[in-house]
Amino acid sequence: MLLIHCPYCQEERPELEFRNTGEAHIARPADIANISDEAFEVFFFLRDNPKGLTYERWRHIHGCGRFFNAVRDTVSDKFVTTYKAGLPKVAVVRADDGSVRVSDRVEGAGL
Amino acid sequence: MSGANRIAGKGRLTPARTVRFTFDGQALTAVEGDTLASALIANGIHLTGRSFKYHRPRGMLSAGPEEPNALMDIGRDSARRTPNVRATVQEVFDGMQAKSQNRWPSLSFDIGAVNNLASPMFAAGFYYKTFMWPKAAWKKLYEPVIRNAAGLGVSPSERDPDHYANHHAHCDVLVIGGGVAGLAAALSAAHAGAEVIICDEQPEMGGAFRHETDTTIAGKSGFDWAQAVVAELRAMDNVRVLTRTTAFGYQAQNHVGLVERVTEHLAAPDARLPRERMWQVRARQVVIATGAIERHMVFANNDRPGIMLASAARTFLNHFGVAVGARVGVYTANDSAYNAAFDLKRAGVSIPVIVDVRPQVDAALLARAADLGIEVLTGHAVVDTKGSLRVRSMKVARIGGGGGKDYAIDALIMSSGWTPSVHMYSQSRGKVVWDEASERFLPGVHPQASMSIGACNGTDDLNETIAEAVRAGRESAEKAGVASGGGWAPPAAVAGTSWAGNMMGSGEGAGPDTTVKAFVDFQNDVTAKDIRLAVREGMESIEHVKRFTTNGMATDQGKTSNIHGLAIAAEMLDRPLPKVGLTTFRSPYTPVTFGAIVNHSRGALFDPTRKTPMHDWEAAHGAVFEDVGQWKRAWYYPRTGEDMHQAVNRECRTVREAAGLFDASTLGKIEVVGPDAAAFLNLLYTNSWDKLEPGRCKYGIMLREDGFIYDDGVVGRMAEDRFHVTTTTGGAPRVMHHMEDYLQTEFPHLKVWLTSTSEQWAVIAVQGPKAREIIAPLVEGIDMSSEAMPHMSVREGRICGVPTRLFRMSFTGEAGFEVNVPADYGKAVWEAIWARAEPMGACAYGTEAMHVLRAEKGYIIVGQDTDGTVTPDDAGLNWAVAKKKPDFVGIRGMKRPDLVREGRKQLVGLQTRDPKIVLEEGAQIVADPNQTVPMKMLGHVTSSYWSENCGRSIAMGVVAGGRSLMGQTLYVPMPDRTIEVTVTDTVFIDKQGERLNG
Numbered sequence A: 001m002l003l004i005h006c007p008y009c010q011e012e013r014p015e016l017e018f019r020n021t022g023e024a025h026i027a028r029p030a031d032i033a034n035i036s037d038e039a040f041e042v043f044f045f046l047r048d049n050p051k052g053l054t055y056e057r058w059r060h061i062h063g064c065g066r067f068f069n070a071v072r073d074t075v076s077d078k079f080v081t082t083y084k085a086g087l088p089k090v091a092v093v094r095a096d097d098g099s100v101r102v103s104d105r106v107e108g109a110g111l
Numbered sequence B: 001m002s003g004a005n006r007i008a009g010k011g012r013l014t015p016a017r018t019v020r021f022t023f024d025g026q027a028l029t030a031v032e033g034d035t036l037a038s039a040l041i042a043n044g045i046h047l048t049g050r051s052f053k054y055h056r057p058r059g060m061l062s063a064g065p066e067e068p069n070a071l072m073d074i075g076r077d078s079a080r081r082t083p084n085v086r087a088t089v090q091e092v093f094d095g096m097q098a099k100s101q102n103r104w105p106s107l108s109f110d111i112g113a114v115n116n117l118a119s120p121m122f123a124a125g126f127y128y129k130t131f132m133w134p135k136a137a138w139k140k141l142y143e144p145v146i147r148n149a150a151g152l153g154v155s156p157s158e159r160d161p162d163h164y165a166n167h168h169a170h171c172d173v174l175v176i177g178g179g180v181a182g183l184a185a186a187l188s189a190a191h192a193g194a195e196v197i198i199c200d201e202q203p204e205m206g207g208a209f210r211h212e213t214d215t216t217i218a219g220k221s222g223f224d225w226a227q228a229v230v231a232e233l234r235a236m237d238n239v240r241v242l243t244r245t246t247a248f249g250y251q252a253q254n255h256v257g258l259v260e261r262v263t264e265h266l267a268a269p270d271a272r273l274p275r276e277r278m279w280q281v282r283a284r285q286v287v288i289a290t291g292a293i294e295r296h297m298v299f300a301n302n303d304r305p306g307i308m309l310a311s312a313a314r315t316f317l318n319h320f321g322v323a324v325g326a327r328v329g330v331y332t333a334n335d336s337a338y339n340a341a342f343d344l345k346r347a348g349v350s351i352p353v354i355v356d357v358r359p360q361v362d363a364a365l366l367a368r369a370a371d372l373g374i375e376v377l378t379g380h381a382v383v384d385t386k387g388s389l390r391v392r393s394m395k396v397a398r399i400g401g402g403g404g405k406d407y408a409i410d411a412l413i414m415s416s417g418w419t420p421s422v423h424m425y426s427q428s429r430g431k432v433v434w435d436e437a438s439e440r441f442l443p444g445v446h447p448q449a450s451m452s453i454g455a456c457n458g459t460d461d462l463n464e465t466i467a468e469a470v471r472a473g474r475e476s477a478e479k480a481g482v483a484s485g486g487g488w489a490p491p492a493a494v495a496g497t498s499w500a501g502n503m504m505g506s507g508e509g510a511g512p513d514t515t516v517k518a519f520v521d522f523q524n525d526v527t528a529k530d531i532r533l534a535v536r537e538g539m540e541s542i543e544h545v546k547r548f549t550t551n552g553m554a555t556d557q558g559k560t561s562n563i564h565g566l567a568i569a570a571e572m573l574d575r576p577l578p579k580v581g582l583t584t585f586r587s588p589y590t591p592v593t594f595g596a597i598v599n600h601s602r603g604a605l606f607d608p609t610r611k612t613p614m615h616d617w618e619a620a621h622g623a624v625f626e627d628v629g630q631w632k633r634a635w636y637y638p639r640t641g642e643d644m645h646q647a648v649n650r651e652c653r654t655v656r657e658a659a660g661l662f663d664a665s666t667l668g669k670i671e672v673v674g675p676d677a678a679a680f681l682n683l684l685y686t687n688s689w690d691k692l693e694p695g696r697c698k699y700g701i702m703l704r705e706d707g708f709i710y711d712d713g714v715v716g717r718m719a720e721d722r723f724h725v726t727t728t729t730g731g732a733p734r735v736m737h738h739m740e741d742y743l744q745t746e747f748p749h750l751k752v753w754l755t756s757t758s759e760q761w762a763v764i765a766v767q768g769p770k771a772r773e774i775i776a777p778l779v780e781g782i783d784m785s786s787e788a789m790p791h792m793s794v795r796e797g798r799i800c801g802v803p804t805r806l807f808r809m810s811f812t813g814e815a816g817f818e819v820n821v822p823a824d825y826g827k828a829v830w831e832a833i834w835a836r837a838e839p840m841g842a843c844a845y846g847t848e849a850m851h852v853l854r855a856e857k858g859y860i861i862v863g864q865d866t867d868g869t870v871t872p873d874d875a876g877l878n879w880a881v882a883k884k885k886p887d888f889v890g891i892r893g894m895k896r897p898d899l900v901r902e903g904r905k906q907l908v909g910l911q912t913r914d915p916k917i918v919l920e921e922g923a924q925i926v927a928d929p930n931q932t933v934p935m936k937m938l939g940h941v942t943s944s945y946w947s948e949n950c951g952r953s954i955a956m957g958v959v960a961g962g963r964s965l966m967g968q969t970l971y972v973p974m975p976d977r978t979i980e981v982t983v984t985d986t987v988f989i990d991k992q993g994e995r996l997n998g
């Protein structure tokens, strides 16, 4: 069982308290009613399934109840970092030895 | 004397303390502390079971958890039986009943042994090839026969009367293994200030010192030193010592599962004690000190009872005081088997010869053998054995020389070297690395906060092991961030046994040009020949070889067999061994009982049971309950002599004729509060909430973003900034989650607060023409007249003196109310209402009548009449979708081409031509019943009941283009007949809805 750091509670808690809620940083289009079928397909149906680093949403459902974002390596199943919902995408870098850490550089603005 | 093969003065048990047990019904005596294996051997019994596939007689191979053969059924009484217990681990207790397995009719005469003669049929991959065809024969013929003949053990049929404990533990340093390395590491970490847990699977710690008696540490024998260290550890407040405790699973982030056998060795355990205790340890640092496992030699007929690992024979002698035979042959490629031979010889056992495959052997060893008068044949091999139920001779030949000489023996001990036990490391997701110099796989980089030390890390030298352990203990404490100034200096040690010498794969006489049975994996009955066949059949990856042959599978996990199998495959593939690769070691390391895993989660504790505040009243009034998720809901209230249909018919009639009380407390409820509450609901529901005045309520539909119906319910506006939202019973948690998701992540600018109030309100639905009359006298502060409080309104006031939110609403089509009161008052208010209702001819009704009544009115149930692919339009609910809102969840999804096309399935009513026939829910609907199968299906029946009020059956279903088929005839083909139905609208009673205003 993984330990997950809730950025709101500021604590590592067991995975049982959390629920994974899918890929992160997919913004709901502001004018969603008028987007094209293709744009809707991209927004709603298409998801990455990377081998390696993935940005995903979690909810501390049996704790504070807050949704937050996480970067996890799907190969090692290790969390690189977690951060509050609404914060910009955290950039991470993979070192030569395969380990991953948060980069100093902040990537684009996307929520 | 408890057994003829006890050697006076040998071993660590107290001979006077005897215990009685039975083996296959035979009464035998053991000594307290014996394992079943040592007790049997003491009594001259080596034959303990039949092998899995060929039913060959087998005995103990080992003296520990790596045992592949001696799997027993251990019983205390008829309810306390465990199959597949390793005789080498199970301690004998007074009254224990042990039974051999996999034999019929008896252990010494076994019908299944014919498989041994028919063995070509059972070669590797036989399951995949032999039984492929014909398909029917698999079910009727092959499988039952194979299962009867081959099943290992029988599960107990009675309920397990014991209980099991589960313990979550946290520590700075977890040490797995209580041999010299683990003990030294634990003491070092503990002295440095760390909270330490050390576990070992044996009853006493000491690891290899159970059998190895030539080593001294700090002036004591290794075993005595170990016991002194254990005593010191036990005396420390920051250390927990767990014996009889196996680390079986190494999960992410140093989460390690241990299982402690608490009472399995006791004759009369305290009933308060758990049988086993599961430890879920979360350790800052883990020190893996799991030692090494000795391998057997692979040669023809190496599986006869009496043939075992050299270290096992040494354990039986030095720990249990039992000689494995009177005339013991030795076959080795490793130095340590010599020490076993020396110990046996000194205990009075005859050692006719030590056969060593190595051309050169350490001179000191040879000198000691000579001193003891033991013949050593170097460059020789054991090429065959004889003996049906126990080995009685071995044939020894010069390697490459052919021929051979027979030696009469009654036991044969062997060693091809030691395999570092990397199971825990491998389970921690570590990748083993081939060490060319020592020809073995060793731990590489540790992916978790752990380190390996001692024999499992390839450290052979005793003093190096101790130094490494002391360092590891210190470092672990430091990395855990708890190291203080303290420490522990390594003691002086003098090693007594060399562990050098290594041979992998098949030996002389069992090479590719032979057809002999030289076993690699005893538990799965895999021979060297099977591995070669797998390679010839094209299995190149070791993972494929494993599955084709079953080598290293099941409970054994390849402890003794993996390396041999790999070496043979590598030889056949003509590739270096590390290039072929080692299979993954999987959890559990040794079998774990279901009892320990299931633990407290059984019976009433398996899953929570949710009961409404009125539950006890309902039970007292004869309600039959149905499970709805975790809820117990009153289903119907049969009166004396009534069956379910009669009860439901009466309840349905009574509600429409007089009134009924229904417990609706399980409905989900969410309080939506804040200045933007209406704006939020506008986004979450298809409906518009702006114009809903406080004091009114409305039926709302919630979609997912894809445009399909997600949930529905009535929402009351309590105030400008406060809504009382209801959801379906099953949908309550996910609707709350769905709302929170949008509020927190998509619409965080809205000032809204969501609170789940499902369990705060008890809800009593009072429905029917007399509903108002029943409750009015109990209500204070609310004008309940139809003019002041029309259908779909909500008021706050008091009922029976307690606060209420009184909804005027209906899920029956009758005029009715839903009385919400704080849950603690639910039962009292229900009883007060019932006291008025009963004399007026009303009844209590359950969920079944509720379903019928709502279906009579065409009210849908989300999840029954919808299935996640139904749009509001499909369900005929377009009226509930606001046309002018710029946005709501699902607004774009429901405009997708497939969701607006012609011919989608639409919800319609269905009336059978024969009114007595009640359709089956889920039944398929077709236009032409005479078409060929498979027929074109137009849809299916979603709800179907007998309606006493209509005097006929009623049904709803989803049908392609259903609303354009009104009045037409369709068909429901069933196995025994075809049912004719007419398509109708979905309202079967009071089509104008006049009764609502009652």
Ligand SMILES: [Zn+2]
Pocket: A006, A007, A008, A009, A010, A060, A063, A064, A065, A066
């Ligand atoms: Zn939290």
